[in-house]
Amino acid sequence: xxxxxxxxxxxxLLVVLYLLFRIQVLASIFKGSxxxxxxxxxxVNAILMLVFLFVMGALFVWSFMDSWDDMVLPIASVHGxxxxxxxxxxxxxxxxxxxxTHILLFIYSYKYQHQESKRAYYYPHNNKIEIIWTVIPAxxxxxxxxxxxxxxxxxxxxxxxxxxxxxIMGKQFNWLVRYPGADNKLGHVKHTLIDATNEFxxxxxxxxxxxxxxxxxxxxxxxxxxxxxxxxRARDVIHSVFLPHFRVKMDAVPGMPTSFxxxxxxxxxxxxxxxxxxxxxxxxxxxxxxxxxxxxxKMTMIxxxxxxxxxxxxxxxxxxxxxxxxxxxxxxxxxxAVNSTSGAAGAIASxxxx
Amino acid sequence: MSSTDxxxxxxxxxxxxxxxxxxxxxxxxxxxFSQDHKVIAKQFLFAGIFxxxxxxxLSSLFRMQLGFPEATFTFMEPLLGKWVDGxxxxxxxxxxxxxxxxxxxxxxxxxxxxxxxxxxxxxxLQIGARDMAxxxxxxxxxxxxxxxxxxxxxxxxxxxxPAGGGWTVYPPLSALPQAIAGxxxxxxxxxxxxxxxxxxxxxxxVNYITTVINMRTRGLSMTKLxxxxxxxxxxxxxxxxxxxxxxxxxxxxxxxxxFGTSFFLSDIYVAGEALTNTGGSPVLFQHLFWxxxxxxxxxxxxxxxxxxxxxxxxxxxxxxxxxxxxxGSMLGISLLSFIVWAHHMFVSGMNPxxxxxxxxxxxxxxxxxxxxVFNWLATLWRGNxxxxxxxxxxxxxVSLFISGGVTGIILGNSALDIQLHDTYFVVAxxxxxxxxxxxxxxxxxxxxxxxxxxxxxxxxxxxxVHFWITFVGVYLIFMPMHYIGIAGFPRxxxxxxxxxxxxxxxxxxxFITVAAIIAFAAQFIFLFNFFYSIxxxxxxxxxxxxxxxxxxxxxxxxGHGNWPGPLPVVYRWPYDYSKPGAPQDFIPQNVPYSQTQxxxxxxxxxxx
Numbered sequence: 012x013x014x015x016x017x018x019x020x021x022x023x024l025l026v027v028l029y030l031l032f033r034i035q036v037l038a039s040i041f042k043g044s045x046x047x048x049x050x051x052x053x054x055v056n057a058i059l060m061l062v063f064l065f066v067m068g069a070l071f072v073w074s075f076m077d078s079w080d081d082m083v084l085p086i087a088s089v090h091g092x093x094x095x096x097x098x099x100x101x102x103x104x105x106x107x108x109x110x111x112t113h114i115l116l117f118i119y120s121y122k123y124q125h126q127e128s129k130r131a132y133y134y135p136h137n138n139k140i141e142i143i144w145t146v147i148p149a150x151x152x153x154x155x156x157x158x159x160x161x162x163x164x165x166x167x168x169x170x171x172x173x174x175x176x177x178x179i180m181g182k183q184f185n186w187l188v189r190y191p192g193a194d195n196k197l198g199h200v201k202h203t204l205i206d207a208t209n210e211f212x213x214x215x216x217x218x219x220x221x222x223x224x225x226x227x228x229x230x231x232x233x234x235x236x237x238x239x240x241x242x243x244r245a246r247d248v249i250h251s252v253f254l255p256h257f258r259v260k261m262d263a264v265p266g267m268p269t270s271f272x273x274x275x276x277x278x279x280x281x282x283x284x285x286x287x288x289x290x291x292x293x294x295x296x297x298x299x300x301x302x303x304x305x306x307x308x309k310m311t312m313i314x315x316x317x318x319x320x321x322x323x324x325x326x327x328x329x330x331x332x333x334x335x336x337x338x339x340x341x342x343x344x345x346x347x348a349v350n351s352t353s354g355a356a357g358a359i360a361s362x363x364x365x
Numbered sequence: 366m367s368s369t370d371x372x373x374x375x376x377x378x379x380x381x382x383x384x385x386x387x388x389x390x391x392x393x394x395x396x397x398f399s400q401d402h403k404v405i406a407k408q409f410l411f412a413g414i415f416x417x418x419x420x421x422x423l424s425s426l427f428r429m430q431l432g433f434p435e436a437t438f439t440f441m442e443p444l445l446g447k448w449v450d451g452x453x454x455x456x457x458x459x460x461x462x463x464x465x466x467x468x469x470x471x472x473x474x475x476x477x478x479x480x481x482x483x484x485x486x487x488x489x490l491q492i493g494a495r496d497m498a499x500x501x502x503x504x505x506x507x508x509x510x511x512x513x514x515x516x517x518x519x520x521x522x523x524x525x526x527p528a529g530g531g532w533t534v535y536p537p538l539s540a541l542p543q544a545i546a547g548x549x550x551x552x553x554x555x556x557x558x559x560x561x562x563x564x565x566x567x568x569x570x571v572n573y574i575t576t577v578i579n580m581r582t583r584g585l586s587m588t589k590l591x592x593x594x595x596x597x598x599x600x601x602x603x604x605x606x607x608x609x610x611x612x613x614x615x616x617x618x619x620x621x622x623x624f625g626t627s628f629f630l631s632d633i634y635v636a637g638e639a640l641t642n643t644g645g646s647p648v649l650f651q652h653l654f655w656x657x658x659x660x661x662x663x664x665x666x667x668x669x670x671x672x673x674x675x676x677x678x679x680x681x682x683x684x685x686x687x688x689x690x691x692x693g694s695m696l697g698i699s700l701l702s703f704i705v706w707a708h709h710m711f712v713s714g715m716n717p718x719x720x721x722x723x724x725x726x727x728x729x730x731x732x733x734x735x736x737x738v739f740n741w742l743a744t745l746w747r748g749n750x751x752x753x754x755x756x757x758x759x760x761x762x763v764s765l766f767i768s769g770g771v772t773g774i775i776l777g778n779s780a781l782d783i784q785l786h787d788t789y790f791v792v793a794x795x796x797x798x799x800x801x802x803x804x805x806x807x808x809x810x811x812x813x814x815x816x817x818x819x820x821x822x823x824x825x826x827x828x829x830v831h832f833w834i835t836f837v838g839v840y841l842i843f844m845p846m847h848y849i850g851i852a853g854f855p856r857x858x859x860x861x862x863x864x865x866x867x868x869x870x871x872x873x874x875x876f877i878t879v880a881a882i883i884a885f886a887a888q889f890i891f892l893f894n895f896f897y898s899i900x901x902x903x904x905x906x907x908x909x910x911x912x913x914x915x916x917x918x919x920x921x922x923x924g925h926g927n928w929p930g931p932l933p934v935v936y937r938w939p940y941d942y943s944k945p946g947a948p949q950d951f952i953p954q955n956v957p958y959s960q961t962q963x964x965x966x967x968x969x970x971x972x973x
Binding site for chain 1 (some may be wrong): 456457460530531535537538541544545630631632633634635637639643644645646647648681682683684685686687688689690712713714717720721724725728729731732735736738739740742743745746747748749750751752757760763764767768771772774775778779780781783784786787788824825826827829833836837840844845848849851852853855856857858859860861863864865866867869870873893940942943944945950
C-alpha cells in the first residue's frame with residue numbers, strides 16, 4: 012500500500028515538473044527569448060559563478076577547520092614526523108595554487124561575461140608567458156622531488172642491525188605474528204607445511220626455527236625507541252599492513268616477502284594519556300582488498316617501554332612453536348601430506364616421542 | 366541495448382523525412398549495422414549513457430551502505446534478492462558493486478562512451494572527410510564493444526556475483542574462486558568481456574589514427590587542426606600502445622585461472638589447501654596492469670582536454686591561448702603517461718629505487734598539466750563569455766581538473782603515498798581529476814554538439830539546472846573525502862566501525878551519501894532533456910554557436926558523406942575569433958584570406 016502511495020506521489024511530482032518545464036518553454040517562446048542569442052540567463056550564470064566561489068570557498072575553509080581534530084592522526088614514529096611535515100608543506104603549496112587559480116577562474120568568468128558592446132581581445136599567444144609558467148612549476152616540482160627523495164631514501168634504507176624483528180603474515184581474514192626468539196632469526200617456512208596447527212608452515216628442522224614463538228592472536232608487542240623491522244608476507248592473497256599512527260604501509264604479497272622498518276616513539280599508555288582516551292590502542296588495518304572480510308582484518312599493536320617488552324618476551328619464550336606443535340601434533344592427513352613433500356613430519360613425530 | 370533501439374527508431378524517422386535518396390540501404394544497414402561514423406558515434410553515446418546509469422546506480426547502492434551502516438536494506442530485497450542478507454548488504458556483494466562501478470565507469474563510459482562518441486563523430490566532420498578510413502572496421506569496433514557490454518552486463522546477474530576483486534583485478538584474489546565468489550564465473554566473464562573490449566578499442570584506434578593522418582581535407586595541415594582532433598589522435602595512439610599490454614595481462618591471468626600456469630601465483634595456501642603454483646609474481650601483474658592503467662586515465666581525460674579547449678575558445682569568443690603550447694603539453698602528457706605507471710605501486714613491495722625514479726617522472730607531469738590550466742585561464746581573460754551549458758561544464762571542468770590535479774602532486778610523492786595509498790584521499794583525487802572532470806568534459810561535448818548530432822537544440826534552462834546541481838554536488842561529495850582520507854580511512858571497506866581509529870566522520874559519510882544520491886538524481890534532468898530534445902527540441906541552425914570548425918559548414922542534418930557538394934577547403938587555423946578588423950567575431954576555417962583583407966595580420970598578407 013505504502014509503496015503504491017510513494018510511487019504515485021513520485022509520479023505526480025514528475026508530472027508537475029514536466030508541466031513546469033512546458034510552461035517555461037511556452038513562456039519563452041511567447042516572450043521571444045528563444046530567438047535571442049544571449050539572454051538574461053548569461054548574467055545569472057555569471058553571478059552564480061561568483062556566488063559559487065564565495066559560498067563553496069567558505070564552506071571548504073570551514074569544513075576543513077572543523078574536521079581538523081578528526082582528520083589529523085597523532086604521530087607515533089620517527090619517520091612519521093618527516094612524512095607529516097612534508098605533507099603539510101606540500102598541502103600549503105598546492106593550497107596556494109588551488110586558491111589562486113580558482114579565484115582567477117571564477118572572477119574571470121564573472122568579469123568577462125558577454126556584453127553586447129564589447130568584443131573579446133584577440134590574443135593568441137605569448138611565448139614569454141608560456142616559458143614563465145612552465146619554468147615556475149618545474150622549479151617547484153624539482154624542490155618537492157628532492158625533499159621527497161630524501162625522506163623516501165631514509166624510510167626505505169636497510170633496517171639497522173639492532174632492529175627488533177617481527178614477522179607479520181596476512182591471511183583471509185586475520186593477521187598472524189611470529190617472533191624470532193633469542194637468535195633474532197626467523198626460521199624457514201614453506202607453504203606446503205601449513206596445516207590447521209602449523210599456520211605459518213614452519214620447518215622445525217631448521218635450527219633458526221627452534222626458538223621462534225608466536226604473537227598472541229589479537230595483539231602483538233613491540234618496544235619503544237628501537238628500530239622495529241616488520242617482515243611482511245601473505246599466504247593466500249595480497250593484503251597490506253597499515254599502521255596509520257606510525258605512517259607505515261606495505262603490501263603483504265604471497266610468494267614475495269616484503270618489509271618495513273620504523274622506530275616507535277610513544278608507548279600505548281603514553282598515547283592513551285596524550286589523546287585522553289583510556290582505551291586507546293594502536294590498530295593495524297588491511298589496505299589491499301582481499302575478500303569478504305577485508306574490512307575486518309584488525310589487529311592491535313602494543314608499544315611497550317623496552318623493559319616491559321623484554322619482560323614480555325621472556326614470558327613468551329617458553330611458548331615456542333616447537334613446544335606447541337608437539338603438544339598438538341598435526342592431524343594425520345595433513346601429516347601425510349607434509350611427509351610426502353619434505354619429511355618434516357617425520358621430524359615432528361620423532362620430536363614428539365622424546 | 367534498449368536505449369540503442371530508441372536511437373535507431375529516432376534516426377529512422379528523421380531520415381525518412383529528409384533523405385529519401387538513400388532508399389537503396391535497408392533499415393538494418395542504415396541504423397543497426399551502419400558504417401556511417403555519425404550513426405556509430407550515436408550508438409556509442411547511447412551505450413555510454415546506458416552504462417553511466419548502471420555505474421551511477423551501483424555507486425548509489427554502496428554509498429547507502431557507507432552512509433547508513435546501521436540501516437537495514439530490506440526494502441531493496443525485491444531488487445537485489447539474496448544479496449540483501451537479513452536486511453544487510455552482503456560484504457562480497459559490496460566489493461562486487463565497487464568493482465563493477467570502477468570497471469563500468471573507466472572502460473565502458475569514459476573510454477568507449479567518450480572516445481567512441483566524439484572521436485567517431487568529430488574526426489571526419491572536423492577534418493573534412495566523408496567518413497572514417499574504414500567504415501567496416503568502425504562498425505566492427507562498435508559491435509565488439511556491444512558484445513563486451515552484453516557479457517559484462519550478464520555477469521551482474523550471475524548467482525556467484527560479478528567480479529569482486531576491485532577494478533584492478535589483482536591476482537591472486539582474482540585468480541582464486543576459493544578466495545572470493547566473484548572470482549568464479551564473474552571473473553571469467555570480466556576477462557572475456559575486457560578482451561573483446563580491447564579488440565574494439567584497437568579497431569577504433571587504428572581507424573582514428575589512419576583517418577587523421579590520411580584523410581584531412583585540402584589545406585588542413587596538422588598545425589591547423591582543432592585541438593579536439595589533436596586530443597582524439599593522441600588518445601588513439603595511447604590506446605593502441607597500452608591496451609595490448611592489458612590484453613596480455615588478461616590472457617596470462619586466464620591461463621593462471623584455467624590452465625594451471627603460474628605467471629602470477631606462488632606459494633599459496635588457501636581454503637585449507639596448498640596450491641602447487643610456484644615461481645609466479647603478483648607484482649608482475651600490477652606492472653602489466655598499470656602499464657595500461659596509467660595511460661588509461663589519460664585516454665579518459667585527453668579527449669576532454671580537446672573538447673573543453675574547443676568549447677572555451679568558441680564561447681569566450683577568443684582564440685585558445687597558446688595553441689602550440691596546448692599541443693606540446695598534450696604530447697608531453699602522452700609521452701610521460703607511459704613512464705609513470707609504477708606510482709600506483711609505491712608500497713607494493715617493488716624495489717624502492719624504482720619508487721624514486723617513478724616519483725621523479727610522475728611529478729614532471731604536473732608541469733604540462735599546469736601549462737594547460739594557465740592557458741585555459743588566459744583564454745577566459747578578456748573574453749566575451751557566452752555561458753551555454755557546454756561552456757558552464759567546461760569552466761567547471763577546469764575547476765575540477767585543478768582540484769583533483771593538485772592532490773596528484775601529493776600522491777605522486779612516494780614518501781607521502783605511504784600513508785595515503787589506498788585511502789579515501791586517493792578516491793577523492795581520481796574521482797575529481799579523471800572521473801568528474803571527464804564526465805564534465807563529456808557533458809560539455811554532448812551539449813555543444815547536440816545540434817549537429819540531432820539537428821535540434823537541447824533546452825538551455827534545464828541544462829543550467831542540471832549543471833549547477835551537478836557541480837555543487839560533485840564538490841560536496843568529493844571534497845570531504847579528502848578529510849576522511851587524511852584520517853587514513855581505507856578504500857573498499859564495507860564498514861569502518863570495527864576500528865576505533867576509523868570510528869568517526871559518521872555524519873560526514875552520511876552527508877556524502879545524501880549528496881551523491883541528489884547528484885545522481887539530477888542526472889535524470891539531463892536524461893529527460895536529452896531524449897525530449899531529440900524529438901521536440903527547437904530546430905537547430907547550421908552554426909548555432911558561431912563556431913569556426915568545419916562540422917558547422919555541413920547541413921543541419923548531415924547525410925552520409927557529410928557534405929552534399931565538394932569537400933570544404935581549409936585556409937586558416939580554427940581559432941580566428943574576435944579578430945580585429947573582421948566584420949563578425951568569427952572567421953570559419955574555410956574562408957580564404959583573400960576574403961578577409963580587413964582583418965589579415967601582416968604575416969597572413971602573403972597568402973591573400
